[in-house]
Amino acid sequence: MARYIATRIVYMAITLFIIASVTFFLMKLMPGTPLSSADRLSESQQQIVLEQYGLDKPVPLQYVDYMLGLVQGNLGISFQFDNREVTEILGNRIGPSLQLGIQALFIGSILGALLGLVAAIFHNGILDFGSTLLAVIGTSIPSFIFAGLLQYFLGVQWQLFPVATWGTFAHTIMPTIALLIFPMAICARFMRTEMLEVLNKDYITTARAKGVGWTAVIFKHGLRNALIPLITILGPLAVSLLTGTLVIEQIFAVPGIGEQFVTAVTTNDYPMIMGTTLFFSFLFVLIILIIDILYGIIDPRIRLDGGK
Amino acid sequence: MSNETILDVKNLSVSFKTPNGEVQAVRDVSFSVGKGETLAIVGESGSGKSVTTKALMGLLPAPKGYIKNGNILYGNEDFAKLSDKQMTKYRGKDFAMIFQDPMTSLNPTMKVGTQVMEGLRMHRGMNKEEAKKEAVRLLELVRIPDAEARMNQYPHQFSGGMRQRVVIAIALACDPKVLIADEPTTALDVTIQAQILDIMKDIQEEFETSIIFITHDLGVVANVADRVAVMYAGKIVEIGSVDELFYNPKHPYTWGLLGSMPTVDQREEELFAIPGTPPDLLHPPKGDAFAPRNRYALKIDYEEQPPMFQVSDTHYAATWLLHENSPDVQPPASVQQRIDEMNGKWEAGK
Known part of the structure; x- marks a missing residue:
């Protein structure tokens, strides 16, 4: 396992x-320079x-130069904000984004999986219809x-949570809900399809023939197998x-x-663009x-160590 | 083999609801299985043999498949009337099942040992330690080498033959009275087939288990069965002891099956095949379902279903050819020759 992870880090x-x-190089191909809008400056x-900025x-x-700096962990200095390190700007900005993303992904995928599971169990019933809708x-x-x-x-009419800005945990609730709806919906659809497919597999019949009740079959034999494909889509979902x-x-x-990020692109703030992309x-x-x-943890057939 | 009947199936009909209507997969099937006896059910694909066994286990795919009619009598219970929940008590305990494809019939994400132990803990109320010990014993019983270490492995670390042994071990976990084997050797190569059949025979001798053996391989039938039921288009067309079926077949469909069985010293260039295809069970024919493919068919075959005619105490066949007014028809020469050959080999083998 350790060796596998080490190899993977090299690949990373x-x-x-x-x-x-x-x-x-793509960035250098973009039209304009960081000084495009600086007409007031003489040549x-x-x-x-x-x-000053090299x-x-x-090119x-x-x-x-840039790559040498990068190896030393130096992302350069932002053009927009005088003499502020890119790493520092990113560091200040990452917190809220990460918190929102992680909260949304975590809650969204779990809720979605549950929703899909319910839909599969009550296949073609009202709950299935509701969850699909x-x-x-x-x-x-x-x-x-x-x-x-x-x-x-929630914000204006009922005044449950602050409408905008950042500060307390209450501030994160509404953006998190807005963000988690998409991953939740995707996970629900995936889970439903997978679970229905798994429940038609031969090993489910084997389990039933053993005398395992329907609920136990779903949770002991079905769930783990249905989760495997769900994990696949978590990656792209997380990035999106x-x-x-x-x-x-x-x-x-x-x-x-x-x-x-958007401000950096529009102002040709090269170090910021590079830093954000790399991040x-x-x-x-x-x-x-x-x-x-x-x-590897969920599916024993995937051996991370390689070989037997 | 004693005469004690353990399972009695009476007039069982199973249907499937489809968008096009009702498919009558099993139509009015009756048979019984004695203690320690092996009943083979043979027939081509779609003849209803697998559906029959699924119905016995209460494993018809609900809500599409359902028992339309009939009784499945086991002890004081009629399985045809029990709910899914009530059936879980019997499934895996009194009735166990071995499946066709060992590559797909084990849960890929669960350790083999856990899968064997599941039934033990559920039906025999064992704790983890006891179940572990018993599971190792079961795996040894089906001749899995190094059973204790194998307990902690996953199905993908087993070969096909080894997996089928695990499936058998799971089925045997609670000393079932009836073991239903749905083409247990079809997906295995021939040497492994023989080993699996041996294991099943040994187990039967030791525990007096009754076995219902579904297959389309007549060679396997001759090897394992005491009695044979031939199914065609959802009906049993002939049933009798192995000797009766192989040496004195009465139904033209059985003749066809025997004739299409390849033998080692086959002289003819071409293997005999029964012409035509089985009927559509969405609209089963009025008369004998086999009539259109039967060159001995009588006019009445197209109009009325033949009843089961008694040939001997144990031998019955559903063909109008056995009616007293029907012309005297003998099996075709090639089939008769085949029967004689087998007879000779059988005698020589004894």
């Missing part, structure tokens, strides 16, 4: 290196600024609509949540990383690793 580093390289002043060097050299609504209506509705009803917080962060005025990439490969480890 390689993946991140490739992502960093590709992003770097010699602009030259000084470019030199932007006067040829390959800039690349080498909920899932369709959840996947087809975008989260900002829910965000608006939540703000209006982390990046997708952008809109929700804007609506609820959450000082998160998503908002920061998201890192999260993504980390989540994939965690999911692979989870796989």
